[in-house]
Amino acid sequence: MVACTNFILFYRSTTRRRAERVKDEINFVEGLFREDAEREVRRILDLACGTGIPTLELARRGYHVTGLDLHEEMLTVARRKAEREELSVEFIQGNALEIDFEEEFDAITMFFSSIMYFDDSTIQVLFNSVKWALRPGGIFIADFPCWYYGGRDGPIVWDERKGDERLILTDWRVVEPAFQKLHFKRLVQIVKPDGSVRAFMVDDELNIYTPREIRLLAEKHFRKVKIYGNLRELRPNDRRYWLVAVK
Numbered sequence: 205m206v207a208c209t210n211f212i213l214f215y216r217s218t219t220r221r222r223a224e225r226v227k228d229e230i231n232f233v234e235g236l237f238r239e240d241a242e243r244e245v246r247r248i249l250d251l252a253c254g255t256g257i258p259t260l261e262l263a264r265r266g267y268h269v270t271g272l273d274l275h276e277e278m279l280t281v282a283r284r285k286a287e288r289e290e291l292s293v294e295f296i297q298g299n300a301l302e303i304d305f306e307e308e309f310d311a312i313t314m315f316f317s318s319i320m321y322f323d324d325s326t327i328q329v330l331f332n333s334v335k336w337a338l339r340p341g342g343i344f345i346a347d348f349p350c351w352y353y354g355g356r357d358g359p360i361v362w363d364e365r366k367g368d369e370r371l372i373l374t375d376w377r378v379v380e381p382a383f384q385k386l387h388f389k390r391l392v393q394i395v396k397p398d399g400s401v402r403a404f405m406v407d408d409e410l411n412i413y414t415p416r417e418i419r420l421l422a423e424k425h426f427r428k429v430k431i432y433g434n435l436r437e438l439r440p441n442d443r444r445y446w447l448v449a450v451k
């Protein structure tokens with residue numbers, strides 16, 4: 205897990221790209237609420253909500269949303285954004301593995317590959333807690349990427365302006381095929397207008413799942429499970445998948 209202090213800076217640095225995509229994602233998710241959920245969706249729990257990018261978009265569309273995240277620093281940013289927009293969202297600090305809600309939500313979401321934090325055993329705990337927290341006919345939605353098992357990737361360099369600062373991100377993705385682990389490393393360099401540089405490393409270990417593995421794991425806990433592709437039905441070359449599971 206990434207150290208807390210760097211965590212918030214790391215996600216701030218990816219925020220703009222994430223915000224650009226989120227409207228399309230929530231359009232897709234609302235389609236899933238209509239097509240796949242077996243009850244009307246009004247109350248949503250957004251697990252691993254981070255700084256609230258999808259949480260707030262759901263709230264803007266009139267859903268009653270609770271966001272939960274492990275890191276208080278992320279929630280501080282999320283609460284500030286909600287306040288600025290006068291959106292009423294409850295943000296709570298907690299571990300997705302320790303939630304003890306009982307049939308309180310019509311939908312539970314987990315966006316932006318957050319499901320990759322959970323390994324073979326903790327993902328079972330997660331699915332079980334999610335099932336308890338959902339009302340009958342409620343829906344669980346989580347997206348996750350395809351990672352090729354090609355070994356070393358990158359580095360990929362992003363160089364962009366943020367106000368009067370320059371932000372240079374250098375990403376490496378190292379895959380361990382035998383263990384289906386992804387080591388994500390990012391060097392963040394912030395170049396100030398006076399030329400001074402603030403730099404730090406972020407290092408995270410994530411779990412790789414294929415769509416079939418996720419489906420088989422989820423089928424142990426949910427009545428109906430479907431895998432979608434990149435904001436549509438699954439196609440052979442899709443590189444992002446959406447797990448949709450109904451209680």
Ligand SMILES: C[S@@+](CC[C@H](N)C(=O)[O-])C[C@H]1O[C@@H](n2cnc3c(N)ncnc32)[C@H](O)[C@@H]1O
Nearest residue numbers: 252253254257273274275299300315316318321
């Ligand atoms: C990739 S970010 C996704 C943030 C947000 N869902 C989004 O779409 O922008 C992953 C988030 O998962 C949170 N997280 C990781 N493990 C968690 C856990 N066990 N319980 C709750 N949150 C967790 C991290 O704090 C981080 O905010």
